[in-house]
Amino acid sequence: MKKLLIFGIGEQAEMAYYYFTNDSPYEVVAFTADSSYVQEKTTLFGLPVIDFEHIIDVFPPNKYEIFIAIGYSKLNQIRTEKYQQCKAYGYKIASYISTKASIFTKNIGENCFILEDNTIQPYVTIHNNVTLWSGNHIGHHSIIRSNCFITSHVVISGGVEVGENTFIGVNATLRDHIKIGKSNVIGAGALILGNTEDNKVYMEKATEASRVPSNRLRGI
Numbered sequence: 001m002k003k004l005l006i007f008g009i010g011e012q013a014e015m016a017y018y019y020f021t022n023d024s025p026y027e028v029v030a031f032t033a034d035s036s037y038v039q040e041k042t043t044l045f046g047l048p049v050i051d052f053e054h055i056i057d058v059f060p061p062n063k064y065e066i067f068i069a070i071g072y073s074k075l076n077q078i079r080t081e082k083y084q085q086c087k088a089y090g091y092k093i094a095s096y097i098s099t100k101a102s103i104f105t106k107n108i109g110e111n112c113f114i115l116e117d118n119t120i121q122p123y124v125t126i127h128n129n130v131t132l133w134s135g136n137h138i139g140h141h142s143i144i145r146s147n148c149f150i151t152s153h154v155v156i157s158g159g160v161e162v163g164e165n166t167f168i169g170v171n172a173t174l175r176d177h178i179k180i181g182k183s184n185v186i187g188a189g190a191l192i193l194g195n196t197e198d199n200k201v202y203m204e205k206a207t208e209a210s211r212v213p214s215n216r217l218r219g220i
Contacts (some may be wrong), residue, residue, distance in 0.1 A: 001025055001026060001027040002025055002027070002065060002066060002094075002176060003026070003028050003029050003059075003063065003064045003065070003068065004020060004026040004027065004029065004064065004065050004084060004094055005028075005029065005030050005031070005032055005050075005055065005059055005064050005065070005066040005067070005091075006028055006030075006031050006032070006066070006067050006068050006069050006177075006195050007031075007032050007052065007066060007067065007070070007086065008031065008033060008068065008069035008124075009031050009033050009037055009041050009044055009049055010069075010070075010103040011070045011071075012046075012069045012070055013069040013070075013143075013203055014045075014062070014180035015069070016046075016067055016069035016096065016113065016133035017069075017141075019030075019096050019098065019115070019209045020067070020094075021114075022146045023096075023098060023099055023100075023185045024096055026065070026094060027202070028045075028047065028051055029047065029059070029064070030047050030049070030058075030059060030143065031044050031047060031048070031050070031057045031192075032051070032052045032059075033049060033051075033052060034051075034052055034053075035051045035053060036050070036200055037057055037209050038050070038051045038052075045129070049077050051186075053084075055089070056089055056090075057118060057140050059151070061089055061090035061092070062079075062090075062163045064091070064155060064163060065091060065092045065093065065142075066086050066091040066092075066093060066094065066096045066113045067093070067094045067095075067096065067111060068082045068086060068093070068129070069084045069113075070082060071074065071131075071149065071179045072109045072131075072167050072191075073168060073184050074114045074162050074216075075078075075166075075185070076129075076147045076149055076167065076186075077114065077147075077149045077165070077186060078130060078146065079115075079147065080129060080147045080165070083110075083111050083128070083129045084145075084190070086196055093110035093111045093128075094110075094111070095108060095110055095111060095112040095113070095114070096107070096112070096113050096114065097112070097114045097159065098114060098115050098116045098117075099102040099117070100116035100119070101114055101117065101118040101119070101120065102119065102120065102122075103115060103117045103118075103120050104119055104120060104121055104122045104123070105122060105123065105124045105126075105215065106124070107124065107126065107127070108126045108197075109127045109128035109130065109146070110128045110129065111127070111128055111130075112126060112131070112132070113130075113131045113132070113189045114126075114129070114130075114131075114132045115132065115134040115203070116134050116135075117124045117132055117134050117135040117211065118132050118134065118135065118136050118137075118138070119136070119137045119138065120138045121138060121139055121140040121158070121168075122140050123140050123141045124138050124139075124141065124142050124143070124144075125142075125143045125144070126143075126144045126205055127139075127143075127144060127145045127148050128146045128147075128148040128162075129147045130146065130147070130148045130149075130150070131148070131150065132150050133151045133152045134146075134152050135152045135153045136150055136153065136154045136155070136156070137154070137155045138155065138156050139155075139156055139157045139158035139159070139160065139176065140158045140159070141158055141161075142156055142157075142158060142160040143162065143184075144156075144159045144162045145161070145162060145163055145164045145166075146164050146165075147164050147165045148162055148164070148165065148166045148167070148168070149166075149167050149168070150162075150167075150168045151167075151169050151170045151188075152170050152171075153170055153171050154167075154168050154169075154170070154171070154172050155172075155173045155174065156174045157174060157175050157177075158176045158177070159176050159177040160174050160176065160177065160178055160179075160180065160181045161175075161179045161180065162180045163179070163180050163181045163182035163183070163184060164183070165182055165184045165186070166180055166183060166184040166185075166186070167179075167185050167186065168186045169185075169186060169188035169190065170188045170189070171189045172187070172188065172189065172190045172191075172192070173190070173191050173192070174183065174192045175192065175193045175194075175209045178192065178193070178194055178195050178196075179195045179196070180192070180195075180196050181198035181199070182184075182199070183198060183199045183200070184196055184199070184200050184202070185200075185201045185202070185203075186202045187201070187202060187203035187204055188204065188208070189204040190202045190203065190204050191204075215219045
């Protein structure tokens with residue numbers, strides 16, 4: 001089995017460990033993080049947590065691959081910075097693609113995290129450092145550019161281009177043949193029907209509580 005390092009020690013890293021261990025040709029051998037985090041946690045799942053500044057000395061790039069398991073903090077910028085640092089160190093960057101996803105394209109980049117029940121149709125291109133949580137639909141001829149984070153049950157219709165560093169929340173819907181700008185935040189349940197500019201936020205209003213308390217409802 002190929003030997004894998006995971007950058008990160010939070011929930012995202014724990015999820016990556018589970019999926020790579022149970023559904024990939026990789027063996028996770030260690031975790032790595034910045035020194036301030038290593039002081040707080042020196043082992044995870046019985047594996048060592050190594051200071052990233054010394055990772056090359058312990059696990060050289062010619063023998064190990066790495067996966068950067070960081071979420072969408074600061075609109076994916078932290079994950080992007082660590083991805084670039086690992087590339088500069090000379091590591092080959094792994095991707096995880098669930099065997100329970102329906103994948104009809106080979107155009108998937110490095111450090112992608114594609115979970116179960118995603119449907120990715122023909123002629124889709126997914127660039128580097130993209131996370132697709134479970135249950136999304138990515139329509140034909142769409143392009144997901146680098147450093148995006150797409151949560152769950154998002155529908156991206158055919159021919160859509162999603163700009164770099166964009167975050168898309170659960171149950172959002174994007175109509176066909178539109179272009180989403182860079183660094184957009186598209187909130188849960190949003191409906192996007194046209195092109196968007198860079199650095200825009202689209203949020204649906206949250207459901208408000210009824211004035212009637214639950215213990216006074218009839219028929220429930």
